[in-house]
Amino acid sequence: MNNAGYRYPFTPYPNAWYFVAETHGMKPGDERNATICGTVIKFRMRRDGIVLLGTEMQCHEDDGKLFVLWGKPQSTSIELPHISEFHDNAWMQPFHLVFRTRTHVQEVAENAIDLAHFSRVHDYLADPTLFDFHLDGPRFFVSMQAPRKLLGVTRHPIMDITYYGLGVVESTVVTESVTVKVLLTSTPINEETLEIHQWIAIKRQGPLRDMVYRFFLPHIIYREFSNDFPIWENKIYRHKAPLCTEEKNIATIRRWARQFY
Numbered sequence: 459m460n461n462a463g464y465r466y467p468f469t470p471y472p473n474a475w476y477f478v479a480e481t482h483g484m485k486p487g488d489e490r491n492a493t494i495c496g497t498v499i500k501f502r503m504r505r506d507g508i509v510l511l512g513t514e515m516q517c518h519e520d521d522g523k524l525f526v527l528w529g530k531p532q533s534t535s536i537e538l539p540h541i542s543e544f545h546d547n548a549w550m551q552p553f554h555l556v557f558r559t560r561t562h563v564q565e566v567a568e569n570a571i572d573l574a575h576f577s578r579v580h581d582y583l584a585d586p587t588l589f590d591f592h593l594d595g596p597r598f599f600v601s602m603q604a605p606r607k608l609l610g611v612t613r614h615p616i617m618d619i620t621y622y623g624l625g626v627v628e629s630t631v632v633t634e635s636v637t638v639k640v641l642l643t644s645t646p647i648n649e650e651t652l653e654i655h656q657w658i659a660i661k662r663q664g665p666l667r668d669m670v671y672r673f674f675l676p677h678i679i680y681r682e683f684s685n686d687f688p689i690w691e692n693k694i695y696r697h698k699a700p701l702c703t704e705e706k707n708i709a710t711i712r713r714w715a716r717q718f719y
């Protein structure tokens with residue numbers, strides 16, 4: 459059962475770069491719009507790139523993806539990642555997954571460092587070993603490893619995750635059998651709805667293995683990522699949360715996130 463109403467003691471729209479829309483296929487003169495943070499963002503393709511219409515916001519277009527800086531201009535000094543693997547012949551073209559869930563954008567960041575949940579909510583066989591976790595201004599970086607079954611075989615993926623503010627995440631996952639590069643974006647659509655996009659490229663290994671991973675990984679990732687949603691949609695935000703040892707870094711992320719409010 460979902461809790462009714464807004465559940466957080468801070469704005470649903472923290473300052474961040476948020477993904478707005480893909481711009482692939484737009485020709486000069488084309489106009490489109492998309493709603494983020496309860497606001498309609500109108501944009502037009504010009505010969506020299508995208509411009510926003512009727513708004514003072516900063517925008518950034520890269521690789522057919524439009525982002526806007528939500529909040530006061532210069533309120534954050536976040537540089538957005540450019541994923542060169544998405545244009546490298548050693549990698550397959552990225553596939554794209556879209557999710558909508560009723561939660562706050564900060565929950566996704568807290569989730570990345572919630573070590574206790576990987577084996578309980580996702581398909582990992584044990585709590586991750588944390589190699590690195592450090593803050594870097596508007597960014598934070600996590601590196602960890604945890605065993606899991608992948609296509610029936612136990613693997614030991616190493617996950618390197620970089621958050622660029624609350625809205626944009628780059629990660630690399632390396633296992634014994636496959637390597638993937640991920641761009642994940644979290645965008646509040648309105649006070650209750652978060653839209654999450656993932657673009658995922660798989661490193662090529664040969665036609666047969668490529669076909670297998672290209673077929674199975676979207677299903678595996680879609681199902682497993684969605685396992686967080688029933689929790690996100692029902693949990694209550696407690697400012698002084700009783701955290702267990704494996705969750706204690708969540709307090710660090712909450713302090714880090716204050717710079718965006």
Ligand SMILES: [Fe+2]
Pocket residue numbers: 569575579580686
């Ligand atoms: Fe999760």
